[in-house]
Amino acid sequence: MLRSELERFIGEDLGEWDDSSTLIPELTACGIIIAKEDCIISGLAEAVEIFQYFGLKSELLFDDGEFVPAMSTVLEVVGSARKILQSERLVLNFMARMSGISTLTRECVLLAGGVRVAATRKTTPGFRLFEKRAVYLGGGDTHRFNLSDAILIKDNHIMILGLKECLRRAKDKSSFTKKIEVEIESLEDMLIAAKEGADIIMFDNMDPAKIAEGVDVLKKEGLRERVILEASGGITLDNIKDYGRSGVDVISLGALTKNARWIDLSLEIENDEEWRAKSEIA
Template identity: 45%
Template sequence: MITDAQVERWLREDLGHHDVTNQVPGETEGRLVAKESGVVAGLEAATAVFDYLGVDVVERLEDGTVVEPGADVLRVEGPAREVLRGERVAVNLAGHASGIATRTRKAVDAARTESETVRVAATRKTTPGLRDLEKRAVVAGGGDTHRLDLSHMVMVKDNHIAEMGLEGAIERFADRTSFATKIDAEVERVADAPRAAEAGADIVLLDNMSPAETQAAVEEVIDYEGVLAEASGGITLDDVPDYAATGVDVISMGSLTHSAPSLDLSFRTGD
């Protein structure tokens, strides 16, 4: 949910202390228009900006909708000054989120060429202050949010293993978490995958492995009931089909959020 406090911060950053640029009288209409094809997202945030300014959003597409160039994504009516004041913030938020949704949809479509069940997930490599927006955009694109924050799941990373050992780290965290909290253990060698499963990991994260290594690791943990295999580490859109074919349950990609270009959107008034 987008809060008034978030919208206030976004607008304060853009408007500054003395906005002369948008001192335009009268009423107007505005349209947010797609200039390229993609999957739209972030429209709840864009709507929240206009709502805060007293501008009516009279029409908007659902997040996750595929659009072509020229499509109206959102339409507003209200005081010209307030429409123009909200324009850039709304475009930036929707363009950024739509870029993430579009990239996610491409990754999911690539995965589906090899597997109908593998999930394409995001990571915590998000922009500070915009995680909610970015994670929602991943969902709009057909992806999985993964954990939203550190409280949602324990991830046993390389630094934990360096300090406590693989089994030791899993045991320590298992003793300190709720029964409802899953443990995701990162391994970098095929031989360590069954060790993590045996030690009690719910998910074995196969980090920076080639597709061949990933498939070998999946075969090592497949007999552990309820244990999922997750591939991660520098996976690109071009790589997704190869990893989907390995039998992993999840493909995690930081690039869904940190490397997605904004979808080109334009805001037009008075027509």
């Protein structure tokens, strides 16, 4: 991450006068981070960056995106005891949040039956890059990072200008490198979007049976191979299998970032004998 970004995160957490960490004298200690539940671990790269900023040495025992069994040690850190305490909460916040997203994403990917699972822009302001990276580490697709990545014509665009005019303007104004996606709520609009040159059609809040019907219509019209089909809206762990069987290419869920539960992680300081023994073995 950018140094300015990292320092903003650190400044937010340390504040102006850290009396808590300075209770501890300047001595060397070893800490371990433990995953207290099964998870897809992520945020390790960010943890290393944070620890490095504080002058601490860390060793990864797992890779980002790897499955971690409950009660596993995922990282060891050595250095100033005071610095370990100062960096502890920021590291754990990154890892717990990102690992929760990666774990939920992997679960959705396994349930989707080979259909690509994507995130949305429903992210925490200022933290989107890391939440999107967590989706990627869980096996998902990041979708758009921002409004400049692709043109997405939504219901409000259509309400203002009409679907055909939106598509006309999109094709006229955008670069040839930029894909055009249309959010549709009816099979009539689906056909218009496909015939008028949309690259991606998103079935918005449409049930799997209706989507499957739309896919069949596109096949009969000879339009199916022209477009990427995406399902979005109201998709959960309980129904994602049905959407995976509907015939779409992509399933996007705001839930990957919006509803992901934080993973239970903790940093524990080891006693002198434990970490000095490890150092001698190493």
